[in-house]
Amino acid sequence: KAGVTQTPRYLIKTRGQQVTLSCSPISGHRSVSWYQQTPGQGLQFLFEYFSETQRNKGNFPGRFSGRQFSNSRSEMNVSTLELGDSALYLCASSLSPTPGQPQHFGDGTRLSIL
Amino acid sequence: AQTVTQSQPEMSVQEAETVTLSCTYDTSESDYYLFWYKQPPSRQMILVIRQEAYKQQNATENRFSVNFQKAAKSFSLKISDSQLGDAAMYFCAYRATSGTYKYIFGTGTRLKVLA
Numbered sequence: 001k002a003g004v005t006q007t008p009r010y011l012i013k014t015r016g017q018q019v020t021l022s023c024s025p026i027s028g029h030r031s032v033s034w035y036q037q038t039p040g041q042g043l044q045f046l047f048e049y050f051s052e053t054q055r056n057k058g059n060f061p062g063r064f065s066g067r068q069f070s071n072s073r074s075e076m077n078v079s080t081l082e083l084g085d086s087a088l089y090l091c092a093s094s095l096s097p098t099p100g101q102p103q104h105f106g107d108g109t110r111l112s113i114l
Numbered sequence: 115a116q117t118v119t120q121s122q123p124e125m126s127v128q129e130a131e132t133v134t135l136s137c138t139y140d141t142s143e144s145d146y147y148l149f150w151y152k153q154p155p156s157r158q159m160i161l162v163i164r165q166e167a168y169k170q171q172n173a174t175e176n177r178f179s180v181n182f183q184k185a186a187k188s189f190s191l192k193i194s195d196s197q198l199g200d201a202a203m204y205f206c207a208y209r210a211t212s213g214t215y216k217y218i219f220g221t222g223t224r225l226k227v228l229a
Contacts (some may be wrong), residue, residue: 003158033217042221043205056216090159099211100147100166105159 002027004106006091008094012112018079021109025093029050031055032074035105037088046089049074050097078111086113116141118208120220127196134181135191135223137206144168146209148182148189153222154202155206162204165189192226201227 003026013019024081025032033056034046046060066076072093088110089091092103116138127133139148146167153159165173165182172180177194193200206220 005115019153035219038121040221042216043207043219045218048216058216092159097215099209099215102149102161102164103217104161105151107158 004091004093004104006089006106006109008109009107010112012073012109012114014082014114015081015083017081018077019111020075020082021078021089021091021111022095023074023076023091023106025074025091025106028071029093029095029104031094031097031101032068032072033092033094034074035090035092036060037090038086043090046076048097055097079092079099081113085111087111116143116208116210116218118206118218118220120204120206120223122223124220124224124226126226126228127193127200129196129198131196132192132194133196135193135204135206135224135225136169137220139187139189139206139208139218141187141208141210142212143212147209147211148180149209150178150180150191151190151205151207151219152200152202153205154199157202163191182220185211188229196227198229201225219220 030051035043048056063069068074088108090108092105094101148165150162181190203222
């Protein structure tokens with residue numbers, strides 16, 4: 001069974017641009033969560049989607065948005081990029097949003113802002 | 115607000131020895147899940163072990179076990195017979211069973227295994 005697939009693996013952007021990251025969950029998984037990972041802050045929760053609906057949102061500005069499609073694939077978008085947005089963005093999927101469900105992570109997209 | 119604290123940024127252990135990674139959390143909830151995830155260098159994060167708060171028995175998965183002290187809000191991970199492949203970042207995580215259900219992760223502990 002294929003794992004969680006994130007594309008692209010690496011991105012280099014400049015300040016003020018926008019970016020879209022993609023995540024394909026494990027087949028059959030309907031819940032997708034996004035995280036920002038930085039060396040100093042660890043993993044910060046961005047948002048969680050289930051059945052095309054955002055269920056939870058972390059404490060990030062409105063420049064960070066996401067969506068989920070009917071096939072459970074998800075995208076996140078960051079507009080007006082800032083230097084501080086440089087990070088590894090991880091996507092995780094699970095069968096459902098039930099709290100005890102383990103999450104399966106992708107390799108991440110490393111975003112660098114110049 | 116719930117928080118998760120990993121006070122050891124880095125630890126080392128000799129191969130075949132035992133090491134314990136610490137995690138404390140703060141919550142007013144009575145039921146929740148606690149997790150340990152492992153992130154090897156340049157590899158995917160994977161679940162190591164999971165504990166539900168209402169279960170008093172400590173979870174065990176092969177060489178990995180936890181010491182869950184609910185009253186003290188402590189959730190440490192013990193790795194027995196450490197192997198070179200155990201070298202990784204280890205993250206402690208919390209998720210409530212009610213309310214917002216958000217995952218909250220600690221900042222991680224980097225474990226080095228010495229041959």
